Amino acid sequence: MLLPILLLSAAGFTVLTTEFVIVGLLPAIARDLEVSIPQAGLLVTLFAFTVAAFGPFLTAYFARFERRKLFISVLIMFGLANTLAAFAPNIWVMAIARLIPALGLPVFWALASETAVDIVGPDFAGRAISKIGFGIVCATVFGIPVGTLISDAFGWRSAFGILAVIAFAKALLLFIYLPSTNLHQHQVSFRSQFKILRSPLMIGHVLLSILVFSGMFTAYTYLADILERLAGFNGTVVGWCLMGFGAVGLIGNSLGGRAVDRHPLIASVTFCAFMIAGMVALVPNIHSPLGLAAAMGIWGVTQAALFLVSHVRLMKAAPEAPAFAASLNIAGANLGIGLGAMVGGRVIDSVGLQGLGFAAAAFILVSILLAMALMTFKPREVCA
Template identity: 85%
Template sequence: MLFPILLLSAAGFTVLTTEFVIVGLLPAIARDLNVSVSQAGLLVTLFAFTVAAFGPFLTAYFARFPRKRLFISILIMFGVANTVAALAPNIWVMAFARLIPALGLPVFWALASETAVDIVGPEYAGRAIEKIGFGIVCATVFGIPVGTLVSDMFGWRTAFAILAVVALAKAFLLFIYLPVTTPKHDQVSLRSQFKILRNPLMQGHILLSILVFSGMFTAYTYLADILERLAGFDGTLVGWCLMGFGAVGLIGNSLGGRAVDRHPLIASMVFCGFMIAGMVALVPAIHSTIGLAAAMAVWGVTQAAMFLVSHVRLMKAAPHAPAFAASLNIAGANLGIGLGAMVGGHVIDTLGLGSLGFAASGFILASILLALGLMTAKPTAATA
């Protein structure tokens, strides 16, 4: 039963790379389309806000559809969108190209996660989603930095063209090898799923995801720009730095998968505490090879862990509707990503790149305090 999960993980790599590859391409896109880096950063916000606005509704609706056909359709849509991005003549066409896949990402991520949990059972949810999460982490290990390296050598448009081809190839592989499955949670009505939103504990968990991802992407959205302008690295070296940042994320993905099965909120607080240390130390250590590597390693491990911890935390809070709960995390996370990109752009324009780590850490500290508050609530409240 492992092979279908690995197929979904490989497809998830393409899906998440499409969202996050732009992080390493922002400086090049800004130069080519004649906009500022902070304006190009709004492409991140557009994608994220679209996911946040439509993700839960689309997931709840498409949860009843056969998984194989749905996943293949989403990957074809990603192939088309990346083709449009590769040909975009201006920022407006580029924005349209980012809007299309934003509609499919939350559906794929939530339902792929639910499918993985169905295969192994809820008691191993963290480990199952760790396999799906491996594709997500590989998107940061290989997708984002390789995209940056390709952009530096051949132009950012080539990076999107390659993503288009890969998405269509993955759709073909799913068509051949993914078994036909039927939804196991189709008995849960739309009304029943949306009742989750009335639960105060679930609202707190969603807010926690918003805060965590706002903090992460206040700084991470502009990491390539930090390395270019403050460290003085060229595009190739930036790509290798992002590769290292993602590579240590493999450790975080493994640690997160095990920690979240023990206690999701404690896992969240511990990883967030270390994340603050990494973010705050980055700029002061920017001209020290060892110091910069250490700060990026701590940040990379904890960021990858929090992708997984946040996702499983919501699914465990609503086991009767895990796909919808996962979509709520995806919506909250992307709302945070969009807010973080906006806040980060504002911080750059007003306080400078060097202040991003402190602004980001403010969100993360708030998430730790909220997690402490959620721990005082009854564990069963979310499933009431």
């Protein structure tokens, strides 16, 4: 039963690369489309807010569909959207190209996660989703930095063009090798899934995801710009730095998968605390090779871990509707991503790039306090 998980992990690589590849391309996109970096950063906000607004509803609706056909359709949609992005003549067409895949990402990620948990059982949810999450980590290890290197060599449009070809190829692989799957055996009705929102604990978990991802992306959205303007690196060096940032995420993915199965909230607090250290240390060590590597390494490990921890944390909090709970995490995370991109843009305009780490750390500190408060709550059944 490992092959379906590996196929979904490979597809997840394409899905998440489509969302985050723009992080490394922002400077080039801004120059080519003649907009400012904060204005280009709104493309990140648009994608994230679309996922946040529609993700739970789309996931609840499409949960009734056969998984194989659904996953193939999502990848084809991603291929078409990336093709449009590759030929976008202005920021408005680019915005449409970012809007389309934002509708498919939460459906794929939530239902692929549920499928993985169904295969291995809920006791090993963290480790199963870490295998799916391996595709996400690879998106940061290879997808984002390679996209940056391709952009530097051939232009940012080439990065989206290649990503479109990969999406179509993955759709073909799923068509050939992914077996048809049965619907979730205990599928909860569309209406009943929303009952889990009656739980204050669930609302707290979603708010925690919003805060964590707001902190992450206040700074991470503009990491390429930090490395270009403050460190003085060219596009090629930035690409390799982003690859190193993602590579250490493989460690974080493994650590997160094990820690979240033991205690989701303690795992959240621990990784958040180390993330603050990495974010705050980045700019003061920007001209020290060893210090910069250490700061980026700590940040990269914790960021990858928190992607996984946050996702599994919500699924474990609502075992009666895990896919919908996962979609709530995706919605909360993307709301945080959008807010973080907006806040980061404001920080750049007001105090400059050097203030991003401290603004991001403020979000993460509040998330630590919330996670500690949530430990005092007792979960209760809210869905029949």
